[in-house]
Amino acid sequence: MDAATRVHERFLERVRAGDLPGTDPGALTEAGLDLDGLLALWRAQLLSRHMDRVGRWLQSQGQGFYTIGSSGHEGMAGVAAALRVTDPAFLHYRDGAFQTARAVQAGHDPAHDMALSFAASKEDPISGGRHKVLGSKRLNIPPQTSTIASHLPKAVGAAFALGLNRRRGQAEDRLVMCSFGDASLNHSTAQGALNAAGWTAWQGAPLPLMFVCEDNGIGISVASPEGWVDAVLRARPGLSYDRVDGCDVVATHAAAQKLAAEIRRTRRPGLLHLGCVRLYGHAGADVESAYRSEAEIAADEARDPLLYTARHLLHAGLEEGDILSSYEEVAEHCFDAARRAMDRPRLHSAAEVAASLIPPRREAPRRNAPSPEDRAESFGAADLRAMEQPQPMNKLINLGLADLLLETPEIVIAGEDVGRKGGVYGITKGLQARFGAMRVMDTLLDEQSILGLAIGLGQQGYLPMPEIQFLAYLHNAEDQIRGEAATLPFFSNGQYANPMVVRVAGLGYQKGFGGHFHNDNSLAVLRDIPGIIIGCPSDGADAVRMYREAVRLAQEEQRVVVMIEPIALYPMRDLLEPGDGGWMRAYPDRAETAPLSQPRRMGEGTDLAIVTYGNGVYLSEQARHDLAASGIAARIVDLRWLAPLDPEAILAATRDCAQVLIVDECRRTGSQSEALMTLFAETGRAGVARITAEDCFIATGPAYAATLPSREGIVAAAQALF
Incomplete structure (x- = not known):
């Protein structure tokens, strides 16, 4: 059986x-x-239980595709009932009872919607048939996939956003609920989020957040050590703690109600530890008896939460027959919903599947530009004078960010050292003093928490600009972009998005500083994430133009934009010889932008097109001067935007050139050059070569550029084409 x-x-x-x-x-x-x-x-618990049975039945009919269920965790119905439908909820994947209880609370019958999700119908109201996920826009439940605690950092961010609303004078009494399993507690993402919540509360910042740990004692086949979860959770500074038997929905409701009231009153985070059981094993294909004894399985099944609720119903005056008839009535209702869902249409084409990768456009507020008086007051005389004179990239980005903060009150810059210090390279210097600590805020040293903060802020109406200090540090937290920010529109059928502009200092050519950990010349970690935008400016004026476009993309098109700022070009002043000031630029007119996917052309030569970006533009401009002396007239095609590339724009910018040289400062394997070489090959373009970095890490000291493209190397590669 x-x-x-x-x-x-x-x-x-x-x-x-x-x-x-x-x-x-x-x-x-x-x-x-x-x-x-x-x-x-009771009804919510029954709906959740029978939908688990429905999932397995649909699979047996070849009509269902997901069998990780919520049976044994039905006590979460008590948590849902203790909260409000308006409270954002980030759910553990075993929280079917939370969603059904919230639906009942909202006067909505969830059975048909859940059946559509189980059957992968494109009429599924949350994912459009892309995945079986818990979630509902009308119930304030953003969808989650089968992730291991990766939703916790953004829950912290969402709660911080609610606290920020209050600090900005808005009427705000909501809290955020975030649930996770005992095995997930051991993941660095969970540890980081719990630490970030405690760290924030320790400093007195409002953070109305309820964590719920659903402890069923086992992660797939590995048991949690006895007492471990309790000890870890109790030891968390800054978080209040309570433990309750999660199999008893009444006791769970009482504990959740008490904790929710405390969180709303104090605006401080709390943690509810529920003792649960896992019924049916991990998923449909899981043979639990292979790693658990019959006695262990039977002991869990004896603690079936429905049995506890049945006892409460008898105490409340119901008869045994009432309990059984309601159980059977809900079962029939759920299986009927499943039979109807089996016949509903599903996704078939690639176009249908990919339709929700890009979130829908939205109406962004149209504001009048700041008055000259307001602008003068914000910038001060020194910065206004600086705008009149050529400046290096670091200063121009600083001025550009100040302009954007002044024009767009939703922008919040956040990251390690960005506040009082002004960032490692001074890019945000003076911005906190100008705009306040709630708009330019220092965070703890945890890239997962920084990006999670941004995701949560973005979902609550802010326009976050998180900073990652160095490109290599992004690897610690890349799943927050890949598995969370980029996938949310996809799995919510465009109903949810995470608009943000991520600032990352990166790439190579820093003389003798930090080696490969501070000189990281690989963008492969970003390039294969569907739906995100990657920009890389090459001079200060174009950086300002690109940031204006990036903010527009986030604000109007709800996009995730990652801007890679070439560290070596921050202070660059000269181009061909010391003192020539050839790489400084004037602050661009406020109407100027750099439209997405449109490269810019530098020079009119038709002998050679050098296609490049970032530091490659600077080196290629030097090489262009050298090539002219040898009779080769070149132009530079600065890609600016590395994803998405516009093939037609690139081909148009190079079509009238005799030869094409791709200069890519990233490694030969996994670099942009691979895509560009493929583009030219597939369109029959002859006379194309590339020069890239070696497949090697970058060294510290005199050999800092030994593995990277150089001015001399570009000249040699170009001459070899003729």
């Missing part, structure tokens, strides 16, 4: 025999519940 059938039949037997767990007859009153409230919880 399969586990689902065994648990089902055992429930019926025990109710008929009156073999139910003992519960306190007065618990219902103490929890503030009446019979109607208990019946609402």
Whole structure:
């Protein structure tokens, strides 16, 4: 007998025999519940339980595609009922009962919607048939996939956004709920998020956040050590803590209600530790008996949460027949929803699947430009004078960010050292003093938390600009972009998005500083993420133009934009010889932008087109001067935007040139040059070569540029084409 059938039949037997767990007859009153409230919880639990059975039945019919269920975690219905439908909820994937309870709370029947999700129908109202996920726009539940705690950092960010609303004078009484499993607690993402929440609360910043750890004692096949989860959670500074038997929905409701009231009153985070059981094993294909004894499995099944609720219902005056009839009625309702869902249309074409990769455009507020007086007051005389004179990239980005902060009040810059210090390279210098610590804020040293903060802020209406100090540091947290920010529009069918502009200092050519960890010349970690935008400016004026476009893309098109700022070009002043000032630029007119995917052309030569970006533009401009002396007239095609590339624009910019040389400062393997070589080859373009960095890390000291393209190397590669 399969586990689902065994648990089902055992429930019926025990109710008929009156073999139910003992519960306190007065618990219902103490929890503030009446019979109607208990019946609402009961229905939510039954909907969740029977939808688990439906998922396995659909799979047996070849019509269902996901069987990780929520059975044993039905106590989460009590948590949902203790909160408001308007409270954002980031759910553990075993939280079907939370979603069904919130639906009941909102007067909505979730069975048909969940059946559509199980059957991967394109009518599924949350994912459009792309994945079986818990989530609902109307219920304020952003969808989550089967991730391991990767949703915790953005829950911290969302809670911080609610606290920020209050600090900005808005009426805000919501809290954020975020749940996770005991095995996920051990993941660095969970540890980082719990630490970030405590770190924030320790400093007195409002953070209305309820963590719920659903502890069923096992992660797939590996048991959590006895007492480990409790010890770890209790030791978290800055977080209040309570533990309750999550199999008892009434006790869970009472504990959640008490904690929620405390969080709303204090605006400080709290943690609810629920003791749960996992019924049916990990998923449909999981043979639990291969790693657990029959006694262990039976002990968990004896603690079936539905049995506890049945006892509470008897205390409240219901009869055994009422309990069984309601159980069977909801079962029939769920299976009927499944039968109807089986016949609904599904996705088939690549175009249908990819339709939600890019979020829909939205109406951004149209504001009048700041008055000259306001602008003069914000910038000060020194910066206004600086705008009149050529400046290096670091100063122009600083001025550009100040202009954007002045024009767009939703922008929040966040990152390690960006506030009082002004960033490692001074890019945000003076911005906190000008705009305040709530708009230019220092964070803890944790890239996962920085990006999670940005995701949460973006979902709550802000336009975050998180900073990652060095490109190599992004690897610690890349899943926050890949697995969370980039996938949310896809899995929500465009209903949710994470608009943001991520600033990353990176690439090579820093003389003798930090080696490969501060000179990272690989963008492969970003290039294969569907839907994100990658920009890389090569001079200060164009950086300002590109940031204006990046903010527009985030604000109007809800895009995730990652801007890679070439560190070596921050202070660059000269081009051909010391003192020539050839790489400084004037601050661009405020109407100038750098439209997405449009490269810019430098020079009119038709002998050679050098296609490049970032530091490569600077080196190629030097090489262009040298090539002219040898009779080769070259132009430079600065890609600016590395994703998405516009093939037609690139081909148009190079079409009238005799030869093409791609200069790519990233490594030969996995670099932009591979895509560009493929583009030219597929369109029949002859006379194309490339020069790239070696497949090697970067050294510290005199050999800092030994593995990278050089001015001399570009000249030699260009001459070899003729």
